Amino acid sequence: MMRKKTNNSFKIPDNYFEDFKQRIPQIISDNKKEIKPRSNKLSIYYAVAASIILLIVSAITFLPILNEQKNSPIQYELSDAEYYDIEMDDLYFAYNDEIIPKEISTVEDEDMVNYLADEMDLDEILLLSNE
Amino acid sequence: MEISEKDIIALIQNSNSKEKGFNLLLEKYQERLYWNIRRIVVAHDDADDVLQNTCIKIWRGLDKFRAESGLFTWLYRISVNESLQHIKQNKKHTLFLQDDTQTLLLDKLESDVFFEGDEIERKLQEAIIKLPKKQRLVFNMKYYEDLKYDQISEILGTSVGALKASYHLAIKKIEVFLKED
Numbered sequence: 001m002m003r004k005k006t007n008n009s010f011k012i013p014d015n016y017f018e019d020f021k022q023r024i025p026q027i028i029s030d031n032k033k034e035i036k037p038r039s040n041k042l043s044i045y046y047a048v049a050a051s052i053i054l055l056i057v058s059a060i061t062f063l064p065i066l067n068e069q070k071n072s073p074i075q076y077e078l079s080d081a082e083y084y085d086i087e088m089d090d091l092y093f094a095y096n097d098e099i100i101p102k103e104i105s106t107v108e109d110e111d112m113v114n115y116l117a118d119e120m121d122l123d124e125i126l127l128l129s130n131e
Numbered sequence: 132m133e134i135s136e137k138d139i140i141a142l143i144q145n146s147n148s149k150e151k152g153f154n155l156l157l158e159k160y161q162e163r164l165y166w167n168i169r170r171i172v173v174a175h176d177d178a179d180d181v182l183q184n185t186c187i188k189i190w191r192g193l194d195k196f197r198a199e200s201g202l203f204t205w206l207y208r209i210s211v212n213e214s215l216q217h218i219k220q221n222k223k224h225t226l227f228l229q230d231d232t233q234t235l236l237l238d239k240l241e242s243d244v245f246f247e248g249d250e251i252e253r254k255l256q257e258a259i260i261k262l263p264k265k266q267r268l269v270f271n272m273k274y275y276e277d278l279k280y281d282q283i284s285e286i287l288g289t290s291v292g293a294l295k296a297s298y299h300l301a302i303k304k305i306e307v308f309l310k311e312d
Contacts, residue, residue: 009248009256010169017162020182024157027183028150031190 134159136202143193153190160203161186163276164210170271171214173236173260175245181217185210204285211268211286236260258308265289266301273298 013019134155142152164185169178188209196205218232240246240256248256259267268287272278280291287294 008166009246009252010166010175010243011245011247012165012175013245016179017165020161020165020179021158023183024154024186027186028153028190031187 140196140198140202143196144198149193153193156189156202156206157186160206164206167207167272167276168210168214170259170275171211171268172217172239173246173256174239174243176243177217177221177239181210181213184217185213188213200285201282204282207282207286215264232264233261254309255305258305261308262301262304266297266304269294269297270301270305 136159139152139156139159142148142155145152161182165178165182168181168185169175172178172181185206189206192209196202200208218235221235222232237257237260240253240260246253246256259270262270265287269283272283272286273280278286280294283289283294284291289297
């Protein structure tokens with residue numbers, strides 16, 4: 001069993017109780033207005049200051065990110081099917097560029113061949129090709 | 132010669148001598164009230180605030196005091212309520228800095244410049260702070276202030292049997308805590 005504690009490790013300022021007794025008349029005259037504990041007042045001030053700082057930090061951190069997202073083009077993820085279609089189109093055109101002869105690959109070239117055939121006879125064409 | 136509780140009650144119930152009775156009442160009980168408060172709120176600055184508010188509550192309540200319960204019991208009950216209210220307000224105003232009563236009071240113990248206990252005494256106080264609220268109140272009143280179970284029962288509104296069990300449990304927990312290291 002624990003023995004009864006006799007000494008006291010909690011201390012008080014010198015003459016605390018005498019000073020407190022002097023405050024009693026003031027306590028009586030001020031009794032209509034309850035005195036709030038100092039530590040609570042400080043805690044409220046700290047909480048308000050912390051809230052304001054938090055708001056400012058949040059604004060500085062997140063506003064530029066939000067603006068950047070707002071100004072950037074809309075981006076979205078391609079589905080596998082969409083990605084496959086685009087890839088296949090690219091491959092198709094790349095492949096056709098290689099296997100289709102350039103001279104007949106466009107309407108303009110065909111027109112040019114026909115025009116020359118109409119305007120020039122076969123000997124002239126052969127002569128030009130030999131040059 | 133020290134004035135009796137009965138004489139103080141007679142003074143405070145007479146409007147002409149109410150202030151004198153109040154002064155005598157505080158002269159007689161202020162130290163005991165202070166130490167009761169100090170053991171609940173731990174730090175001197177907090178105890179000073181709470182004692183002051185307790186005095187205000189006592190002054191305002193003098194007209195309603197009917198001497199049905201003992202004067203001392205009535206004063207103690209006010210001081211306990213004010214102390215617990217003070218802790219509650221402290222917790223509320225530091226909501227995300229300190230998350231519970233134990234942490235709050237351990238911090239108070241750590242930072243209180245008017246605590247001069249050695250390592251063993253500090254550990255004992257930590258053990259007391261870590262007790263559940265009711266056990267802590269009972270332990271302080273019984274161990275440090277040597278109040279009778281009947282008195283504690285009136286102050287806390289708890290049966291004597293429950294108080295004895297609380298005190299017994301508190302001692303066991305403190306002993307276990309002190310043996311841990």
